[in-house]
Amino acid sequence: MSCEKSKNLINRLIDGLLSDDxxxxxxxxxxxxxxxxxxxxxxxxxxxxxxxxxKMVSPPDxxxxxxxxxxxxxxxxxxxxxxxxxxxxxxLLWRMASIAAALALVVGGAMWxxxxxxxxxxxxxxxxxxxxxxxxxxPAEDPSDNPxxxxxxxxxxxxxxxxxxxxxxxxxxxxxxxxxEQYGQVExxxxxxxxxxNTAFIVNRLAVSEEVDVLAxxxxxxxxxxxxxxxxxxxxxxxxxxxxxxxxxxxxxQADLPETSSDTTEYNECFGGNVAFSPDKTLLAGSFxxxxxxxxLSDRSSVDKPEKLYTAGGGKLISWACDSxxxxxxxxxxxxxxxxxxxxxxxxxFEGEVASISWSDDSKILFFTAxxxxxxxxxxxxxxxx
Amino acid sequence: MQHLTDEQxxxxxxxxxxxxxxxxxxxxxxxxxxxxxRLGGDYDEARDMAQxxxxxxxxxxxxxxxxxxxxxxxxxxxxxxxINFLNKKGKISTSVDDIEAFSDTLAAENTPETAxxxxxxxxxxxxALLELPEQFRDPLILKYLQxxxxxxxxxxxxxxxxxxxxxxxxxRQMLQKKLAPILGKEAKR
Numbered sequence: 099m100s101c102e103k104s105k106n107l108i109n110r111l112i113d114g115l116l117s118d119d120x121x122x123x124x125x126x127x128x129x130x131x132x133x134x135x136x137x138x139x140x141x142x143x144x145x146x147x148x149x150x151x152x153k154m155v156s157p158p159d160x161x162x163x164x165x166x167x168x169x170x171x172x173x174x175x176x177x178x179x180x181x182x183x184x185x186x187x188x189x190l191l192w193r194m195a196s197i198a199a200a201l202a203l204v205v206g207g208a209m210w211x212x213x214x215x216x217x218x219x220x221x222x223x224x225x226x227x228x229x230x231x232x233x234x235x236x237p238a239e240d241p242s243d244n245p246x247x248x249x250x251x252x253x254x255x256x257x258x259x260x261x262x263x264x265x266x267x268x269x270x271x272x273x274x275x276x277x278x279e280q281y282g283q284v285e286x287x288x289x290x291x292x293x294x295x296n297t298a299f300i301v302n303r304l305a306v307s308e309e310v311d312v313l314a315x316x317x318x319x320x321x322x323x324x325x326x327x328x329x330x331x332x333x334x335x336x337x338x339x340x341x342x343x344x345x346x347x348x349x350x351x352q353a354d355l356p357e358t359s360s361d362t363t364e365y366n367e368c369f370g371g372n373v374a375f376s377p378d379k380t381l382l383a384g385s386f387x388x389x390x391x392x393x394x395l396s397d398r399s400s401v402d403k404p405e406k407l408y409t410a411g412g413g414k415l416i417s418w419a420c421d422s423x424x425x426x427x428x429x430x431x432x433x434x435x436x437x438x439x440x441x442x443x444x445x446x447x448f449e450g451e452v453a454s455i456s457w458s459d460d461s462k463i464l465f466f467t468a469x470x471x472x473x474x475x476x477x478x479x480x481x482x483x484x
Numbered sequence: 485m486q487h488l489t490d491e492q493x494x495x496x497x498x499x500x501x502x503x504x505x506x507x508x509x510x511x512x513x514x515x516x517x518x519x520x521x522r523l524g525g526d527y528d529e530a531r532d533m534a535q536x537x538x539x540x541x542x543x544x545x546x547x548x549x550x551x552x553x554x555x556x557x558x559x560x561x562x563x564x565x566x567i568n569f570l571n572k573k574g575k576i577s578t579s580v581d582d583i584e585a586f587s588d589t590l591a592a593e594n595t596p597e598t599a600x601x602x603x604x605x606x607x608x609x610x611x612a613l614l615e616l617p618e619q620f621r622d623p624l625i626l627k628y629l630q631x632x633x634x635x636x637x638x639x640x641x642x643x644x645x646x647x648x649x650x651x652x653x654x655x656r657q658m659l660q661k662k663l664a665p666i667l668g669k670e671a672k673r
Contacts, residue, residue, distance in 0.1 A: 106653060106656070107654075108648070109649070109653040109656060111650065112656075113627075113634070113652070115600065115634075139667075140660050140664070140667040141656065141660060144656060144659055144663065144667055145645075145656075145662050147609055147663075147667075148609070148659075149520065149628060150606075151606045151609050151610065151627035151628075152522055152624075152625065152629040153518075153629070154514055154515075154518045154629065155514075155517060155518045155521045155522070156514060156517070157513050157516075157517035157530075161507065161509075161513050161517065161534070161535070162509045162513055163529070164535055165509045165535045165538045165539065166502070166505075166506055166509070166538055168535055169502075169505070169538075169539060169542055214543065216672065232575045237672065271602050289673045290511075291580075309615055310617075328615075332661075332662075335495060360619065388543055389577060414568065426631065430544070430547075435589075470533065472560075472641075473619065475617075
């Protein structure tokens with residue numbers, strides 16, 4: 099019997115699932131294998147420790163009444179003062195009209211990505227990736243003039259698409275699989291890309307594994323990214339430079355995970371949501387769930403009330419780019435969005451559970467870890483933003 | 485109302501019947517509190533975390549898919565709430581140094597392990613559990629804390645039993661590796 103099979107049987111033995119024959123087989127192996135004998139002893143100790151530690155505990159007597167009291171309290175409108183004020187509709191509409199063309203393009207053009215395929219998925223009706231709460235009524239913006247508003251979301255084949263590489267398996271030694279893979283792109287409104295040549299977000303999957311999570315990306319000054327993997331309870335630190343064409347480099351096989359897994363700045367929690375100041379301290383972004391659900395923006399130099407820029411919000415992450423020109427945020431399911439404050443625009447970027455984020459110093463590359471389904475492992479993605 | 489299923493109670497909550505949510509809290513308070521206490525290790529903090537978990541569940545009720553089972557959905561929110569809470573407090577970090585320092589203490593002691601040392605072992609185990617990827621942590625917690633069988637864990641997590649077996653195996657292996665300095669101590673001497 100191999101030691102691997104023996105360990106498997108030990109797992110079943112701990113749970114009382116071994117047949118007599120299997121027990122005899124295991125006993126025979128252990129008698130001649132000191133490593134498996136030690137493994138068995140440790141497995142039993144761990145089982146005892148888990149049984150002893152993971153016991154049910156009775157909550158205090160007033161637990162239920164405490165929950166119900168908190169619930170009643172949380173529902174009082176006074177709990178959320180500043181952000182519960184509705185934005186000035188007139189003001190909002192005026193600003194909307196000034197960027198009507200952009201909005202029209204966003205409505206038709208923005209797309210979610212489906213990580214399983216290279217073809218962007220059409221947005222679902224109940225989760226629109228566009229910014230508008232009210233469509234500006236402007237005859238000049240006849241949808242029929244705009245191919246992106248014909249009712250069909252265009253499918254854009256990425257140019258120079260790289261062939262899909264087989265996923266690299268994780269072996270006994272910690273290896274981080276590198277897999278740069280273009281996921282497709284999202285068309286941008288012109289107002290968002292300005293004079294840049296890029297007219298779309300390019301989503302790349304940089305590192306993925308079937309066995310481990312990719313964690314805590316950190317953009318480096320030279321354009322590369324460092325990230326961690328967690329294999330068998332130990333963290334490995336990797337560096338990957340997408341431009342070099344080389345495999346990721348293992349920097350440390352036993353690294354300490356940094357305390358914070360994103361570079362979110364001035365990250366605070368209040369009013370049942372999260373807020374973050376822009377790096378230049380001129381703007382305050384807020385992402386809220388509940389009655390005030392949405393993404394809000396407040397200009398700190400203005401007396402205007404905060405404006406609701408987008409209908410989704412309430413996720414854990416808000417992260418400003420270093421240049422204060424854009425901010426990404428997540429909704430309650432941790433889907434990722436980007437907002438351009440100057441243009442009062444927000445667009446859905448990525449459908450999946452986003453865990454951590456890091457911006458490059460030039461604010462053009464966004465690295466993030468995310469998974470598409472609950473059972474997936476976190477993979478590393480990058481998006482180049484104008 | 486006591487005889488109603490979880491899913492029926494959720495439907496009543498969505499109609500505005502608060503007493504239905506009261507029943508849900510009564511039904512799962514022990515599970516939520518135990519989870520919070522075992523993950524955080526502090527009684528008062530566990531009450532706050534578990535209560536916050538129920539508030540979160542209430543605010544998310546409209547997103548619950550009534551075609552699915554309530555408990556797995558509830559459990560996921562409760563666990564995420566606890567982990568976010570602990571993350572913000574910086575409580576999720578076990579360094580190898582912690583384990584080695586504790587292991588050295590044990591080695592230096594020739595006396596029987598004291599209650600304090602056992603508490604430290606539990607603390608190290610608690611942190612190691614928190615560091616496990618959730619797909620390996622979930623089956624372990626459901627097995628040991630809730631006392632679930634493979635089949636019950638599989639139903640709760642909506643996964644095949646074979647996957648549960650593999651994940652329990654892998655989860656234990658990871659814990660065993662992480663806790664190696666304090667496991668099998670006697671055998672190694």
